[in-house]
Amino acid sequence: MSPRKAAALRDRDDSDLRGHLIATAAQLLAEQGGTGLTVRAIARAAGVADGVLYNHFADKEELLAAALRAHVDTVHRGLSPLPWPGTASVAENLIAYLAQGLAMHRAVLPVFASLLAQPAVLAQFGATPGGERDWRDRLADYLRAEHELGRLDPAADLDAAVAMLAGICHDEALSTLLPTASRPTPPTAVGSVIATLLAGIGSRSAPSA
Structure with missing residues (x-):
C-alpha cells in the first residue's frame, strides 16, 4: 500500500471507514462471490490491517451481510x-x-x-x-x-x-x-x-x- 493511501485511510472518520470496508467487500462479492472470501482478503483490498474490520463489525458475517445489501x-x-x-x-x-x-x-x-x-x-x-x-x-x-x-x-x-x-x-x-x-x-x-x-x-x- 502506498504511503499516500495509508495516510488517507488513517484520516478517515469511523463512518467513512466503515462505508469503505462495506464498498470493498461488496465489490469483491460482485467480482468473485462469497465462497472462500476471507477477512484478510477484504482487509488487503481495502488497504487496512486485518483487525480494523473488527472495530466496525462484530464478525465477518455482519460485514458480508452489509456488503450483500450494498451490492443488491x-x-x-x-x-x-x-x-x-x-x-x-x-x-x-x-x-x-x-x-x-x-x-x-x-x-x-x-x-x-x-x-x-x-x-x-x-x-x-x-x-x-x-x-x-x-x-x-x-x-x-x-x-x-x-x-x-x-x-x-x-x-x-x-x-x-x-x-x-x-x-x-x-x-x-x-x-x-x-x-x-x-x-x-x-x-x-x-x-x-x-x-x-x-x-x-x-x-x-x-x-x-
Whole structure:
C-alpha cells in the first residue's frame, strides 16, 4: 500500500471507514462471490490491517451481510426506469418489468448462491432493510395500480402473477449456474411469457391493453 493511501485511510472518520470496508467487500462479492472470501482478503483490498474490520463489525458475517445489501442496492439503482401504470399497454409494460427482473436476478443470484453455505450472512441480510425498493415490490405495486385502473381482470390473482414472474427470473438465473441444465430465457420468449400471463389476468373488456 502506498504511503499516500495509508495516510488517507488513517484520516478517515469511523463512518467513512466503515462505508469503505462495506464498498470493498461488496465489490469483491460482485467480482468473485462469497465462497472462500476471507477477512484478510477484504482487509488487503481495502488497504487496512486485518483487525480494523473488527472495530466496525462484530464478525465477518455482519460485514458480508452489509456488503450483500450494498451490492443488491447498487444493482437496483443501475436498473432502467420502469413504465408508469396507465401508459402504453399492460403487455408492453410487463415485458419491460420482466426484462428488468431477469437482469436484476442475473446480477444478484450468483452472489446469493455463493453464500448459501453461510446462513448467518443471509439471515443478517434478511433482517437489514434495503436502501432501494425491491423489483418484486415495484412489480406488485404496478399490477395493483393497473388493476385499479381497470386494465386487468377484476378477479385477477395479482399475488400469483407476481410469484409467476419472479419464479421465471429465479429459474432463468439459477439455470445459468448449472451448466448441464442451462436453459436461459431468450429475449423472444419474454413476450410469450407475458402473453400467456395476460390470458389469465388481462382485462376481459380490453384484451389488448
